[in-house]
Amino acid sequence: MSKSRSKRLGFWLVILALGVGMEALGQFEIIDGYVMQVIELIGINIILVASLNLINGFLGEFAIGHAGFMALGAYISAIGTVKFHLPFVVALLVGGLLTAGVAYLIGIPAFKTFGDYLAVITLGFNMIIVNLLNNIEYVGGPRGMVGLPKSTNFLWVFATTILTLVILRNLVYSNYGRVWIAIRENVIAAEMMGINVNRAKLKAFAIAGFFAGLAGALWGHMLQYINPSSFTYLKSTDMLVMLYLGGLGSLTGSVLGATLMTGLLEVLRDFGVWRMVISPLILLIIMLTRPLGLLGNREPRFVVPKEPKAAEEVSHNVPAAR
Amino acid sequence: MSYFIQQLLNALQLGSIYALIALGYTMVYGVLGLINFAHGDIFMAGAFFGFFIAVMLKLSLIPTLLLAMFLAAVLGIAIERVAYRPLRKAPRMSLIITALGVSLFLENFTRATLGGQQRSFPKLLNVQEFALGGATVTNLQILIIVVSLVLMLLLRYVVQKTMIGKAMRAVSDNKEVLALMGISLDTVVMATFGIGSALAATAGILVGMAYPVIDPYMGIAVGWKAFIAAVLGGIGLIDGALVGGLILGFVEIFAAALLPSTYRDGIAFAILIIVLLLKPTGLLGRPVVKKV
Amino acid sequence: MSLLHAEHCSMHFKGLKAVQDFTLDLEEGELVGLIGPNGAGKTTVFNMLTGVYVPTEGKIFFQGQEITKAKAWQINQGGIARTFQNIRLFGDMTVLDNIRVALSFRIRYKMLDAVLRWSQYQKEETRVIEESMELLRLFHLDGKQHFLAKNLPYGEQRRLEIARALATKPKLLLLDEPAAGMNNKESEELMQLIRWIREHFNLTILLIEHHMPVVMGICERIKVLDFGQTIAEGTPLEIQSNKRVIEAYLGEEVED
Incomplete structure (x- = not known):
């Protein structure tokens, strides 16, 4: 077995051991419920940050209203379980898919602009979604929805997180991802290479929306209670902090950023409001010292999928130029 | 009819506040191309400066205003110096995220040190009511409108006629002219942040007097509205800030008369999105040509 | 039927007439040069042909199909590819x-x-x-x-x-100053490369170039633009002796 292959296998064994081990520790109550919830929160944040990375890191656009999609996923799935008594897995998928649909629809007008304006539009949609949720009595208005079943547990979060990361990774390292990165690198050249830039962006946006919706659904069914004020631009900013801490264009960075930041915020819980001072301060320090984040555009070798093995020598009977 | 005039006055008052703050967004955008997310919080800081000057130093309106403007200018310049200047050559996203970070820091730092409760703003003016065509108008309302208009005219004069104002315009058009004028970019940026912050502080004190409560998070909603106003008029354009501010003020007041007030913020953002889609450069802006 | 046919194309920006009444026919397999002083509107012509800009006036046909308002990616998929003056790699x-x-x-x-x-x-x-x-x-x-x-x-x-x-498998290749920043030896090699790819890929090529030896050396036909207007068209020999062309270029050198 080659060295890189055994490293890959080792990596997956560690992941598996992590999942099984955590679950066992939780089952035997060696880790208490509170810590378990923090661990679940880390997983949910990883899904959010990795999906945001698709837009901001790989596609190179600037979306700052991700909490809006999270809200949609949380509310749609909650309507599913509370009002229609759907099984959790169905509600989860419906939440993700409908959020993807909304993201796609929002993307159609939003991608007519780019840069700062896109940032403003995405944040605007974030605020409008929260504003609407506040005004719709069916979902409880400002009080939100209560009595969600406690369906989210460690295994659900763990499996969804790993699946999200693998799916995103396989997409990023495929024709889809190459097209996204090409758009980031030079949009005019990309369009001149026969790429329907708008359609590619919409795909990325819908995918990011899908996973943000899943994360929202998991989150709602973890806390069993959701209200509009949890999904304001402050939540979006939290995700941006994690994203930029970990680094743009790196899924490993997203995992790192979400884990470090979530953990840090928990550790700082005793500091009360100062916790909310420290987190932007950390963001500022990162930006000023490492503008690209901890792992900007870098991915460890063993998580990069292998290319298909192409024939080394291709016969060609044309003389080379010159 | 009197109801209409009443609403018109309210709209004018709200619009001039938005315009005052929008100027800061638009000036910084014109010079650095940065959406200074922290600007709304400088507005908040200005209100708090005014609060403490009035309460602790017991100064009257004009000295309070002037001192708060000065302090806010110092704060704005300090923020630029510490957080934005090192990133001037970094990717723009890093800069905008930094601005977002500064904004959160200012809000939460204020809350952590001063508490999150609302404080009632001291009475700096003896409010008197007048009758005007069936509507009532207060001297405070007139003060707000007049002060805003005077400051805007003053700024217009500065930008059109003075050396530093010409330099500000030069930065957005042609950086080389700046060197010819013998003014460094840093000076221009400092002046921009200083003036913009002073205007925001004025708005902060006027809002404090009008509502009359202030709190650490008061800058979020108002800041966003002002930013929308700037985009609406055409970001980077001084006149655009005035036009955008007034339009937004009118739309909000009259929309609130027709719809439940909880929809107010949503409507403001809906307007923003519609404008960005139809005319991304704003009502007074010119279209940009992409270069290949 | 010609491969590319552009008739009376104009491009105006806010009153600035970047290109006026531009007409071009490219036959299959031709290698045509587009020259002119700086700011003559050559790249703007490329941008019109490739869908970056929609011409203010005029029509463009490629293989008999109208592409005037087509998007850049549609035009590329249809068989036109280009390079850029300032290299735009990923x-x-x-x-x-x-x-x-x-x-x-x-x-x-x-x-x-x-x-x-x-x-x-x-x-x-x-x-x-x-x-x-x-x-x-x-x-x-x-x-x-x-x-x-x-x-x-x-x-x-x-x-x-x-x-x-070339990877997009075009029929028509537009090269925007491929020899920019190259010395004589390099541009000599480039000329051979261009000749060779035309043969090997069965291409029609339209070329913007400032480097006169390159243009005169490989183009079969040359079109000269100045201030957005076509001032001359012909074989390299004809162009070299054309009075208006010489004036246009002299004017530029005096300004320098």
Whole structure:
């Protein structure tokens, strides 16, 4: 077995051991419920940050209203379980898919602009979604929805997180991802290479929306209670902090950023409001010292999928130029 | 009819506040191309400066205003110096995220040190009511409108006629002219942040007097509205800030008369999105040509 | 029927007339030069032909089909590719990936194939890598396929850009100042390369170039623009002795 292959296998064994081990520790109550919830929160944040990375890191656009999609996923799935008594897995998928649909629809007008304006539009949609949720009595208005079943547990979060990361990774390292990165690198050249830039962006946006919706659904069914004020631009900013801490264009960075930041915020819980001072301060320090984040555009070798093995020598009977 | 005039006055008052703050967004955008997310919080800081000057130093309106403007200018310049200047050559996203970070820091730092409760703003003016065509108008309302208009005219004069104002315009058009004028970019940026912050502080004190409560998070909603106003008029354009501010003020007041007030913020953002889609450069802006 | 037919095309920006009444016919297999002093509107012509701008007036046909208002990506898929005056590679992508992006609209696998790495994905990616490597080999860029494009030396970046344009399998190739920044030896090599790719890929080529030896050396026909207007058209020999052309260029040199 080659060295890189055994490293890959080792990596997956560690992941598996992590999942099984955590679950066992939780089952035997060696880790208490509170810590378990923090661990679940880390997983949910990883899904959010990795999906945001698709837009901001790989596609190179600037979306700052991700909490809006999270809200949609949380509310749609909650309507599913509370009002229609759907099984959790169905509600989860419906939440993700409908959020993807909304993201796609929002993307159609939003991608007519780019840069700062896109940032403003995405944040605007974030605020409008929260504003609407506040005004719709069916979902409880400002009080939100209560009595969600406690369906989210460690295994659900763990499996969804790993699946999200693998799916995103396989997409990023495929024709889809190459097209996204090409758009980031030079949009005019990309369009001149026969790429329907708008359609590619919409795909990325819908995918990011899908996973943000899943994360929202998991989150709602973890806390069993959701209200509009949890999904304001402050939540979006939290995700941006994690994203930029970990680094743009790196899924490993997203995992790192979400884990470090979530953990840090928990550790700082005793500091009360100062916790909310420290987190932007950390963001500022990162930006000023490492503008690209901890792992900007870098991915460890063993998580990069292998290319298909192409024939080394291709016969060609044309003389080379010159 | 009197109801209409009443609403018109309210709209004018709200619009001039938005315009005052929008100027800061638009000036910084014109010079650095940065959406200074922290600007709304400088507005908040200005209100708090005014609060403490009035309460602790017991100064009257004009000295309070002037001192708060000065302090806010110092704060704005300090923020630029510490957080934005090192990133001037970094990717723009890093800069905008930094601005977002500064904004959160200012809000939460204020809350952590001063508490999150609302404080009632001291009475700096003896409010008197007048009758005007069936509507009532207060001297405070007139003060707000007049002060805003005077400051805007003053700024217009500065930008059109003075050396530093010409330099500000030069930065957005042609950086080389700046060197010819013998003014460094840093000076221009400092002046921009200083003036913009002073205007925001004025708005902060006027809002404090009008509502009359202030709190650490008061800058979020108002800041966003002002930013929308700037985009609406055409970001980077001084006149655009005035036009955008007034339009937004009118739309909000009259929309609130027709719809439940909880929809107010949503409507403001809906307007923003519609404008960005139809005319991304704003009502007074010119279209940009992409270069290949 | 000519391959490309542009009639009476004009491009105006806010009162500035960048190109006026531009008409062009390209026959299959031709190699035509587009020259003129700086700011004459040459790149604007390219931008109109490739869908970056929609002409203010006029119509453009490619293989008999109207493409005046088509999007850049549609025009490229239809068979027109170009390079850029200021090189526009995907800098943070590898040399191989730059080519693979150009092949992307021909890649036939679905999102699910990519996520699950099914055989369709494997098959298509293998084909695409082979095709890309062959192209890189022709341009002497094999062995550098894992370099980031931004780390290539200047001359190789130019070559990669041409290779990338060719990967989209165009019938018409537009080259915007391919010899810019090259010395005499390099531009001599470039001329041979252009001649050779025309033969090998059965191309029609329209070329913007400032470097006169290159233009005169390889073009069969030359069109001269000045201040957005066509001031001359003809064989290299005719152009060299055309009075208006000489004046236009002299005017530029005096300004310098």
